[in-house]
Amino acid sequence: MSDILTLEGVHADIAQYHILQGVDLSVPEGSVTMLLGRNGVGKTTTLRTVMGLWQAHRGRILLGGQDITRLPTPRIARAGVGFVPEDMGIFSDLTVAENLTLAAVSGPIDSARLDWLLDAFPPLRTFWGMPAGNLSGGQKQMLSVGRAVIEERRLYLIDEPSKGLAPAIVTTLARALKQLKAQGASILLVEQNFSLARALGDHAVVMDDGRTIWAGPMAELAADAALQERLMGLSMEAHG
Amino acid sequence: MSAAPEHAPTFTRAGLGQRLTPWLPALLVPLIILAGFVLIGSVSSWLTLTVAGLAMGMMLFVMASGMTLVFGLMDVINFGHGAFISVGAFVGVTVLLWLAPLAAAGSVPANLAAMGAAILGAMLATGAMGWAFERVVVRPVYGAHLKQILVTMGGLIVAEQLIYVIWGPQEIYILRPEALKGAVTFLGAAIEKYRLVAVGIGLVLFLAMRLVLTRTRIGLLVRAGVENGEMVRALGYRIDRVFIGVFMAGSALAGLGGVMWALYAQLITAHMGNELMVTVFIVVIIGGLGSVEGCFLGALLVALTQNYVAFLAPKLALVSTIALMVVILMWRPQGMMPVAKAK
Numbered sequence: 001m002s003d004i005l006t007l008e009g010v011h012a013d014i015a016q017y018h019i020l021q022g023v024d025l026s027v028p029e030g031s032v033t034m035l036l037g038r039n040g041v042g043k044t045t046t047l048r049t050v051m052g053l054w055q056a057h058r059g060r061i062l063l064g065g066q067d068i069t070r071l072p073t074p075r076i077a078r079a080g081v082g083f084v085p086e087d088m089g090i091f092s093d094l095t096v097a098e099n100l101t102l103a104a105v106s107g108p109i110d111s112a113r114l115d116w117l118l119d120a121f122p123p124l125r126t127f128w129g130m131p132a133g134n135l136s137g138g139q140k141q142m143l144s145v146g147r148a149v150i151e152e153r154r155l156y157l158i159d160e161p162s163k164g165l166a167p168a169i170v171t172t173l174a175r176a177l178k179q180l181k182a183q184g185a186s187i188l189l190v191e192q193n194f195s196l197a198r199a200l201g202d203h204a205v206v207m208d209d210g211r212t213i214w215a216g217p218m219a220e221l222a223a224d225a226a227l228q229e230r231l232m233g234l235s236m237e238a239h240g
Numbered sequence: 241m242s243a244a245p246e247h248a249p250t251f252t253r254a255g256l257g258q259r260l261t262p263w264l265p266a267l268l269v270p271l272i273i274l275a276g277f278v279l280i281g282s283v284s285s286w287l288t289l290t291v292a293g294l295a296m297g298m299m300l301f302v303m304a305s306g307m308t309l310v311f312g313l314m315d316v317i318n319f320g321h322g323a324f325i326s327v328g329a330f331v332g333v334t335v336l337l338w339l340a341p342l343a344a345a346g347s348v349p350a351n352l353a354a355m356g357a358a359i360l361g362a363m364l365a366t367g368a369m370g371w372a373f374e375r376v377v378v379r380p381v382y383g384a385h386l387k388q389i390l391v392t393m394g395g396l397i398v399a400e401q402l403i404y405v406i407w408g409p410q411e412i413y414i415l416r417p418e419a420l421k422g423a424v425t426f427l428g429a430a431i432e433k434y435r436l437v438a439v440g441i442g443l444v445l446f447l448a449m450r451l452v453l454t455r456t457r458i459g460l461l462v463r464a465g466v467e468n469g470e471m472v473r474a475l476g477y478r479i480d481r482v483f484i485g486v487f488m489a490g491s492a493l494a495g496l497g498g499v500m501w502a503l504y505a506q507l508i509t510a511h512m513g514n515e516l517m518v519t520v521f522i523v524v525i526i527g528g529l530g531s532v533e534g535c536f537l538g539a540l541l542v543a544l545t546q547n548y549v550a551f552l553a554p555k556l557a558l559v560s561t562i563a564l565m566v567v568i569l570m571w572r573p574q575g576m577m578p579v580a581k582a583k
Contacts, residue, residue: 051474077476089471091464093579102460105476147475 003062004029004155004186005050010059012049019045021210022059027155027203029064032177032187034201034218038232042210043190044086047157050188051083052076064154078105080154084161086190088144092133096124096143099132103147110151117146120176138169145173155186162193174199198222206231265576269540276548284429289547295435297543298442299504301536303497303516304523305449306490312466312530312579314483316378317385320392321494321520322513323373323399324366328495329502329512330407332362333414343417351417355503362499363492369399370491374484396514403510411509414502438500445493446536453532462486466530466579522561526568528575537576541568 005027012020019042027033035043048054050061052073061069068076077083091099100109100117118125121142127135132143141161148156161177162170174196181187181200191197197204201218214221214231221227273290280286307321335358336343342354377395381387415421416434423430453459461482465472469479494513501516502508523542527534542561549560568576 053470053474072478073470073473074476074478077474083474085471085474089468089474091467091471093463093467094460098460102457102464102472103475 002029002064003027004064005188006060006062007046007050008060008062010046010049010056010061012045012054012056014045014054019054019210020049020056022212023049023207023210024212025205025215027186027188029186030184031202032181032189032200033203033205034197035188035190035205035207036197036221036232037207039192041207043207044159045210046207047083047159047188047190048085050076050157051081082148082151082153082156084144084148084156084158086159086163088140090132090135090140090143090147092131094132095130096128096132096135099143099147100124100150103150106151113150113152116179117150120179121146121172138165138172141165141169141173142176145176149176149180149185152183153185155188156180157188159190160192161189162191162196170196262577265534265537265572268576269537269544272541272544272548276544279552280548283427285551287427287429288431289551290544291429291431291435291439293544293547294540295432295438295442295504295543296547297540298438298445299497299500300516300519300523300543301442301539302445302500303494304520304527304535304539305445305532306486306493307520308524308527308530308532308535309462309466309486310490311524313462313469313486314378314382316382316392317388318378318392319389319517320373320377320395320399321490322515322517323396324369324491324494325498325501325513325516326403326508326510327369327399327513328362328366328498329508330403330412330498330510331365331495332358332499333412333502333508334407335361336414336417343415346418348419351419355417355420359496359499362495366495366498367488367492369495370488371484373491374487378487400510400514407510409510411507414506414508416503416506420503434503438504441500445496446532449532458482458485463579519561522565526565526575528572528578530579531575531577534575534577538568 003026005025007023007025010020010023011018023042023046025033025035025046035046037043045054049056052068052071056069059069060067063076063079063081066079068079071079091102094102100114123135123139124142124146127139132140135143145158145161148158158177161173165173170193177187177189177200189197189200191200198218204214204216204218204221205212206214206221208231214227221231276290277286280289303321303325307318310316310318310321336354339354339357342350345351373395377391378388381391420434420437423432424436425431453463461472461477465479465482472479472482498513501512505512519542523535523538526541527536527538541564545560545564546557550557572578
């Protein structure tokens, strides 16, 4: 299985802070790779750097073998990267329909894809013509994920989709992401919800202090409480 | 906007109150017109003042609409916006003087052709000027508000001096095209024809802007960009191209406003744009930064208030606009129709 995304020794600064200090990771094509680690270790910065929203000043980022390190964000997106930011980034003044229309960059929305999406996230159907600002937090997250997946992309970067959401909403999101995975999608997913991480992840990458400190099969990490304790300072069993 | 998919998603309506709340400021315009009617007493005076206020409001809207979009989308405080108003007026008047035989002819189509050419010339010139202004003056200071104020003020001064160089330092008096001279009488009130035309142009422009912003992809991009430019880029759009397009369109609109104001005042000076900027800023602020609808309402409120107060209590006319801004901002500190911004 070839890698759809590869980061080689990526360094990035935010203002005067040196946040990423050598991130190495790869996302095999057609799999879900979980990016794990404690708060503030650089997971979100890693996704934003891949997306070109922060600039890597050292190292290389390869998308399907093509160097995208210096590409501007719109070109990275057009190269087939869908992004769900931590703050969801929905356009609250635009309706649900308008948000999705704008996300379909290559033309009109494919009706079969839209059918699938609206079945996966029924509130988007219900609130189709409503301004997105009127949605609840969970519905906004569905829209944010929906916007990324409204078109088939080569890679999805999803940042903490379950953050702050009610368990029922998390279940809906997990089901949709599993369907996406079953379609063969390549996903790099930052997630603090360990049961979700265990259920979705094929591979795991653990970060600490802006570096990759471990990479391997998710099942291996999930089965080894001592390893979890050593890498993240807690065990999945305790937080599952 | 794209049609709802064939499986017809259920539209869930918000409660009436919830839907109307954002539009409450729209009630202020009829309320102020009604208050004017009660306080002025005379129907003919009220009608004259109301049409004058609406015409002035439309011209302010035309001038301010581009600025509010630039403010909202690009987060640029452009004190140089007044330069586009002045240059638009001078270019438009120059074209009108070149076409004096058409403007003075007794034929309405000839008059309208002259006015159309003046408007087109002004908008093309100020649109091109906007492109250069964004490249040279604004681009180096994106994200730095203090520098923006300083360099755009500098740009305004340079533009005014260039007007002196090209057109000379003296004021220019102009005559309106024949068809726009004079007044029509209605309910005993003499209403200038030009004011009715200005109201018509403003309304058409407002509706066209609404149509573009709500029914086209570029409009969606502008609205989305006002709220969260970073996310627009992350979806794959070159927001910088939207920026320059909006800046040019905003500059061209200011140029159009300049021509309209020139024909209204029948006198132009190099610093007319600068003088109008205080009112334009107030319109933009009370409307809500980035909101075209807010800008439209703000312009009408400011103009109607100025006209009514100038008639009822002339000594208070100068402070009426500031007082209106204070009241509106106490009610809605983000302006009447604020646009949500990403944190």
